[in-house]
Amino acid sequence: MPELPEVETTRRLLAPSFVGRTIVRVEHDAPHRYRDTHLAHGRTVEHLDRRGKYLIARLSGEPALELVVHLGMTGSFRPTHTPHTRVTFHFDDGTAAYFQDARRFGKVAVVPAGNYRSMPTLQKMGPEPLSDDFDADAFARAAAAAPAVKPWLLSQLPVAGVGNIYADEALWMAGVHPKQTRLEPDEARRLHAALRAVMTAAIESGGSTLRDYAQPSGEAGGFQFHHNAYGKDGQPCPRCGTSIEKSVVGQRGTHHCPTCQVLRQD
Template sequence: MPELPEVETTRRKIEPLLAGRTILNITHDAPHRYRDTHLAQGRRVSGLSRRGKYLLLHLAAPDAPEEMPHDLELIVHLGMTGGFRLEEGPHTRVTLTTDAGKLYFNDPRRFGKMAVVPAGEYRGMPTLTGMGPEPLGDDFREEEFARLAAQAGAVKPWLLSQKPVSGVGNIYADESLWRARIHPAQTHLTREEAGRLYHAVREVMAEAVEAGGSSLGNGSGNYRQHDGDVGFFQGRHAAYGRGGQPCPRCGTDIRKVVLGQRGTHFCPECQPLRAEGGRQKADG
């Protein structure tokens, strides 16, 4: 599933194609999945931004001055396999036509969503409404993260909730926890553990954005950009997807378990499960 680095790369790639352009039409055959897209017709795309795993197209009235704030937003969630393309394909679900041409939203597994809403009104989107700070932004503060982590249950599901920090999904949770040497089922992080994880999240996300995200596998649902480019961070994965392979740090086989209904990868030697009170439990 596209996470923050993949969505940020998407934003950067399609912004030159859409910014300043007028949307002439958005066509699809699933109004329950792509809501109120007719409201974007005739609107100018004044800019693109991202919040966690969500892409936001800012829509201004066609005659609005450049400096006037936008009053509508087209919210895009890529789902598990969604992405934009320059050409129509067998999995095209949405066609976005502007005064400069067409952009196609492909989604083999049909989990992607779009909605046009008044700017900043996300009441029908609880994940977006309750999302934590951006991991690379100034609002993501170590002391607050540590305070929340001290009260948290199993740390990986907690990260995936999007509440302590936004945009972290399965791939980057595994990678951040491996770097921080923290077991994914660890609860109630100490101040020192939380500090390690805070810095690991920031480092992993920054590196993944720089690498254009992670592209896994070769199927039709493999993440890639509209121009065919793939991400390169998968070559740096130390834990995710490496079950049974040696840990790059100590050589112990990476273990794969299911935690919170998600496949989870970790090193049982580098990431021991600490019992409450300081003792260590058996891994797994």
């Protein structure tokens, strides 16, 4: 599932195809999934931003509107029409952008600018991990009272954009067990730094390609070659050599090193 680095990579590479162009028509086959897209017709894309795992295109004109895209499990933008193209954005210069989504968990909607009532996860999202708003002290205070840390990260409440891959990688880097509750201040600080480091490195590599994700050019990302824990069950921990274990935490497949990430009992 695309997480912050994949969505940020998509945003950077997609921006030249969207920004400054006027959307003449949005073509799709599922009105309940792709809501109010006709409201974008005749509007020009002024910016292409990202919040967590959401792409947000700011549109020209009044009332102020945004085109919001969530890639879901298998969504990506591709340079050409494919058998899994769900939404096609036609622009005034004759070009088009193609949103493909094999499993159809992705969402596309036009909403009043800044009004995310129809998308509660986006509405309640925590700070961007690479922004100054993601403050180490505030994170440590919240983490001191937190339930099991991995599901807490995945909730998007303490920080935006962290999914299964980057939660496992950041927890491994910080040496914190995925089920740890009530983090000590030093654990929380290590995790805060690890989240930033992992996100930065993954964006630099163009994200991780496991199955469906690709950059808008069609090229794969490269960060899957730098994973230390995610998907590495049975392989030696790069830090200590112990076999990485796979378990289920909060209904998600989870990878950790039993030597580097010890569950501390309160």
